[in-house]
Amino acid sequence: MRDITGASVVIVGGGVTGLSTGWWLARNGVDALVLDKGIVGWEASGRNGGGCTHAYSPFFMEEQKLWPQMEELLGYPTEYQRQRIRVTLDEAQFAHHTRIERLAAKQGFKCQRLTPAEVRELVPLCGDNVYGGFFLDFGGHANPQRTSQAYAWALQDHGGKILQHATVTGITVRNGKAAEVVTDRGTFGCDALVIAAGPQTGKLAAMVGADLPLAPARAEMIVTEPLPLMKHGGVDGNGLYGRQTLRGNLAYGGGPHEWLEWGEMTAPPRPTTPLLRHLARRLAELFPKAAHVRVIRSWGGIVENTPDGRPVIDRLADPGNVVLATMSSVGFGLSPASGRAIMELVRHGRCLFADLTPLSLARFKGLPTDWRERQGWLPPDTALASD
Amino acid sequence: MTRARLDPKSTAGADMPIERHVSLAVVGAGPAGLAAAITAAKAGVEVLLVDENPVSQALMGLDVPFHFGQRMNAAVQNKARMVERIVETNPGLAEAFELGIDVQLGVYAWGAFVKGPSLRGMAKPVLGLADEERSWLVSFDRLILATGARDLGLGFPGWEKPGVMGAQAALSLMQRYRAFEGRRLVILGSGALGLRVAGAALEQGLEIAGVVEVARDVLGPDALRPPLSAARVPFFGGHAVKQVLGKTEAEGVVLVRVGDDGAPIPGTERQVACDTVVSAIGGVPNVELMDVLGCRLSFDALRGGHVPVLDADHGTSAPCVQAVGDCAGVFDRKIADPELAVAEGRHAGVVAARALGAALAESEQLSEPGPSFDAVRHWQRWLQAALATGGPDVMVCQCEEVTRRELVELRPPRYLNWGGSQLRTRDVPALAKDGPVNADQVKRLTRAGMGTCQGRRCREQIQMLLAMSAGVPPEQIPLASYRAPVRPLPLSALWPHDETQETRDNWDVWFGIPAQWTAYWDMGAVSPAVPGTTEPGADSGK
Numbered sequence: 001m002r003d004i005t006g007a008s009v010v011i012v013g014g015g016v017t018g019l020s021t022g023w024w025l026a027r028n029g030v031d032a033l034v035l036d037k038g039i040v041g042w043e044a045s046g047r048n049g050g051g052c053t054h055a056y057s058p059f060f061m062e063e064q065k066l067w068p069q070m071e072e073l074l075g076y077p078t079e080y081q082r083q084r085i086r087v088t089l090d091e092a093q094f095a096h097h098t099r100i101e102r103l104a105a106k107q108g109f110k111c112q113r114l115t116p117a118e119v120r121e122l123v124p125l126c127g128d129n130v131y132g133g134f135f136l137d138f139g140g141h142a143n144p145q146r147t148s149q150a151y152a153w154a155l156q157d158h159g160g161k162i163l164q165h166a167t168v169t170g171i172t173v174r175n176g177k178a179a180e181v182v183t184d185r186g187t188f189g190c191d192a193l194v195i196a197a198g199p200q201t202g203k204l205a206a207m208v209g210a211d212l213p214l215a216p217a218r219a220e221m222i223v224t225e226p227l228p229l230m231k232h233g234g235v236d237g238n239g240l241y242g243r244q245t246l247r248g249n250l251a252y253g254g255g256p257h258e259w260l261e262w263g264e265m266t267a268p269p270r271p272t273t274p275l276l277r278h279l280a281r282r283l284a285e286l287f288p289k290a291a292h293v294r295v296i297r298s299w300g301g302i303v304e305n306t307p308d309g310r311p312v313i314d315r316l317a318d319p320g321n322v323v324l325a326t327m328s329s330v331g332f333g334l335s336p337a338s339g340r341a342i343m344e345l346v347r348h349g350r351c352l353f354a355d356l357t358p359l360s361l362a363r364f365k366g367l368p369t370d371w372r373e374r375q376g377w378l379p380p381d382t383a384l385a386s387d
Numbered sequence: 388m389t390r391a392r393l394d395p396k397s398t399a400g401a402d403m404p405i406e407r408h409v410s411l412a413v414v415g416a417g418p419a420g421l422a423a424a425i426t427a428a429k430a431g432v433e434v435l436l437v438d439e440n441p442v443s444q445a446l447m448g449l450d451v452p453f454h455f456g457q458r459m460n461a462a463v464q465n466k467a468r469m470v471e472r473i474v475e476t477n478p479g480l481a482e483a484f485e486l487g488i489d490v491q492l493g494v495y496a497w498g499a500f501v502k503g504p505s506l507r508g509m510a511k512p513v514l515g516l517a518d519e520e521r522s523w524l525v526s527f528d529r530l531i532l533a534t535g536a537r538d539l540g541l542g543f544p545g546w547e548k549p550g551v552m553g554a555q556a557a558l559s560l561m562q563r564y565r566a567f568e569g570r571r572l573v574i575l576g577s578g579a580l581g582l583r584v585a586g587a588a589l590e591q592g593l594e595i596a597g598v599v600e601v602a603r604d605v606l607g608p609d610a611l612r613p614p615l616s617a618a619r620v621p622f623f624g625g626h627a628v629k630q631v632l633g634k635t636e637a638e639g640v641v642l643v644r645v646g647d648d649g650a651p652i653p654g655t656e657r658q659v660a661c662d663t664v665v666s667a668i669g670g671v672p673n674v675e676l677m678d679v680l681g682c683r684l685s686f687d688a689l690r691g692g693h694v695p696v697l698d699a700d701h702g703t704s705a706p707c708v709q710a711v712g713d714c715a716g717v718f719d720r721k722i723a724d725p726e727l728a729v730a731e732g733r734h735a736g737v738v739a740a741r742a743l744g745a746a747l748a749e750s751e752q753l754s755e756p757g758p759s760f761d762a763v764r765h766w767q768r769w770l771q772a773a774l775a776t777g778g779p780d781v782m783v784c785q786c787e788e789v790t791r792r793e794l795v796e797l798r799p800p801r802y803l804n805w806g807g808s809q810l811r812t813r814d815v816p817a818l819a820k821d822g823p824v825n826a827d828q829v830k831r832l833t834r835a836g837m838g839t840c841q842g843r844r845c846r847e848q849i850q851m852l853l854a855m856s857a858g859v860p861p862e863q864i865p866l867a868s869y870r871a872p873v874r875p876l877p878l879s880a881l882w883p884h885d886e887t888q889e890t891r892d893n894w895d896v897w898f899g900i901p902a903q904w905t906a907y908w909d910m911g912a913v914s915p916a917v918p919g920t921t922e923p924g925a926d927s928g929k
Binding site (some may be wrong): 275292297377378 | 393394396397399400401403449498500502503504505506507508509513515522524547626654676679680681787799800802803805807809810813821822823825828831834837838839841854870871872875876877878879881883884886890893894895896897898900902903904905906910
């Protein structure tokens with residue numbers, strides 16, 4: 001790997017968004033190099049709920065179209081499973097989830113209401129406390145770690161390159177273009193640059209003079225011992241997202257996040273917290289018949305949010321060969337589509353299958369510099385100190 | 388400065404329900420933990436001493452925290468009786484009770500948390516505790532971890548059979564619980580651990596059919612040998628296990644003589660009848676809580692692999708947290724002589740008590756000579772013999788049923804029935820070309836180590852096999868991380884009976900940012916950076 005000197009497109013960030021972008025580029029014959037400060041799919045890309053059901057997103061149609069084909073396209077397993085079931089335990093939860101019916105109907109997808117008895121029949125772990133549910137005949141879920149690795153391997157199979165353990169320390173701009181990416185493992189020339197580095201995307205954008213407002217935060221999930229497989233693994237609700245894995249484990253997250261802040265390029269370790277107890281309660285409420293099941297681990301992951309929680313996928317005016325990409329904490333399921341959109345933005349200057357205007361960076365023009373304070377998006381000790 | 392808003396959906400300002408506060412919490416009531424607790428209590432410090440024994444029968448059945456191999460008898464079902472036995476067999480506990488130490492038995496320490504760069508809401512350091520019914524949090528000023536060592540697992544054909552177990556499990560069942568079921572033992576390993584198991588078994592009147600050692604000679608200290616000589620225990624030097632015999636459980640072993648390279652010598656097989664095979668090849672420091680705490684760990688082949696980085700006062704890199712006894716590093720002399728662990732505990736107890744304001748004379752730092760035996764090298768020798776004798780199709784991870792071959796070929800789990808051809812070239816050596824091999828990455832791809840025993844029976848074998856396959860020394864394979872809860876606990880026990888209504892009310896499936904879920908065609912109507920009014924959880928589809 002030491003002999004790499006650059007690529008047509010250098011992608012900073014080996015998470016799902018960057019890897020999908022690199023894979024789409026490579027399969028279209030573009031010479032792509034993905035740089036990561038650690039291991040591919042290591043952070044939130046490999047540890048999340050695995051959901052592929054984002055009916056509000058401009059990438060939704062593409063997400064739905066691509067997921068059923070991904071294993072074949074990539075040549076590696078993703079554990080993708082179709083359909084979702086949303087379970088609600090009270091009227092307020094039910095009323096809230098009715099919005100998915102409107103989003104689905106408008107885009108031509110089926111969503112069916114379920115009675116408590118129907119929920120219990122479809123989801124044997126549910127109990128007498130069910131209020132109602134929704135059966136989504138679309139969407140689904142996949143294994144985040146396996147999918148991240150699949151992108152990486154498929155990218156390499158198409159001639160793309162990946163350099164792990166390379167931390168970016170600078171970006172050289174010449175004649176209005178990002179010309180070189182400087183890392184602690186060498187300097188890499190590029191014709192185009194994609195920055196898709198999760199929580200680090202803002203710091204990297206600043207290296208080319210762009211102001212991308214992002215706030216990182218930690219989120220947590222728990223995993224139980226395996227249980228016999230339910231017919232539908234994609235069941236969640238009661239304030240939890242997650243799934244039953246194909247192995248049978250229940251993997252669920254939700255609840256309070258912690259806003260963070262750090263100076264270095266490398267993110268701090270991601271420990272979990274006693275929050276796992278509260279996740280355990282929510283899960284036992286959702287699946288009363290699994291209350292005896294043992295929790296065997298928990299995960300913490302760091303994700304970033306823009307001020308409105310929506311992605312930024314935008315090609316800068318200056319330097320004009322740079323694309324910034326953050327999925328604002330919801331990137332895994334949309335990654336087949338987001339990678340394609342970024343590939344098209346790099347190659348054609350625009351996305352051919354979706355309108356990216358709602359995801360432009362320009363919407364944050366004039367954002368007050370203290371936007372995090374104003375929204376209360378501060379690490380708890382900072383927030384309380386200034387209270 | 389203007390008053391900052393608090394994001395109600397975040398941890399900022401949210402109360403973590405703490406049941407109580409203690410000055411000094413000690414985890415583990417073995418020789419080191421007891422010595423620390425007693426020393427501090429004598430100096431007037433308020434001490435909470437928790438120990439997970441008696442461990443529930445259900446956990447023993449899962450081989451947690453040791454590899455019990457189903458060799459516990461029915462007595463372990465009776466928790467009250469087991470508590471009595473534990474108090475009887477551990478005289479230090481009586482002294483602790485007399486000193487007013489709050490001793491809590493049958494209590495699991497499933498997590499410990501201190502403030503850090505990604506855990507900034509932690510006002511006070513906290514210990515997560517639980518029994519079979521409920522969980523609770525205790526905050527502390529200081530914490531001493533004396534969590535001991537667990538068994539090194541090493542696979543050979545049939546090692547998943549009931550009756551194959553670990554040395555720590557055997558010692559615990561024989562000495563602590565007096566609830567050991569086996570009668571005729573084969574012991575693998577002749578270091579201090581193997582000789583201690585043999586000694587304990589002989590004391591109980593059990594029969595030892597043999598002590599097996601891959602090296603030619605007995606390794607353990609002379610002081611532990613006399614009972615074995617007196618009982619004329621057969622010693623099989625230069626041998627490895629070819630197979631465990633028995634239909635439903637262990638009924639014997641086939642041993643084979645091996646050369647110095649570990650290769651079996653044909654025609655030297657011999658059968659030895661036994662009902663229990665105790666693997667006493669090595670002890671592994673229990674660093675689970677330290678890893679969860681974020682303490683700095685390093686690899687020390689002389690001290691049992693991954694151990695905490697400690698200062699002269701047994702302080703870890705986490706402020707206020709010390710580690711003593713086997714969890715701080717395990718080696719033959721410490722196994723043979725409990726006084727070493729006691730001395731560590733006493734010293735740490737004095738340091739903790741002084742830090743808490745007790746008027747105690749400074750304790751002299753211990754100046755024990757360090758260990759010199761490369762334990763991990765010795766484990767590798769066993770593994771080489773196991774590989775040469777048993778081949779690659781032996782289970783390495785029993786929970787997830789992953790063989791050595793499946794591990795190093797990075798095969799996806801069998802239940803995926805993956806037939807794709809591209810995966811065949813993606814093995815550990817290929818992965819190593821892309822960067823240093825990471826045990827956590829391999830774990831997620833193969834599932835080896837992801838089971839209900841939480842990787843207790845396979846972690847070190849996986850580390851050594853990955854090292855071998857990638858052509859690097861084992862210390863270059865990072866520790867497969869430990870995650871809370873470090874004991875597998877039921878959802879119903881973890882359930883926070885003390886959860887506040889505020890936590891309940893503010894709960895959101897994701898960040899509670901309204902615009903995050905607005906349909907893209909309506910997005911123009913959303914003002915981007917208006918200080919967030921939040922709405923309850925949406926269809927994040929995460």
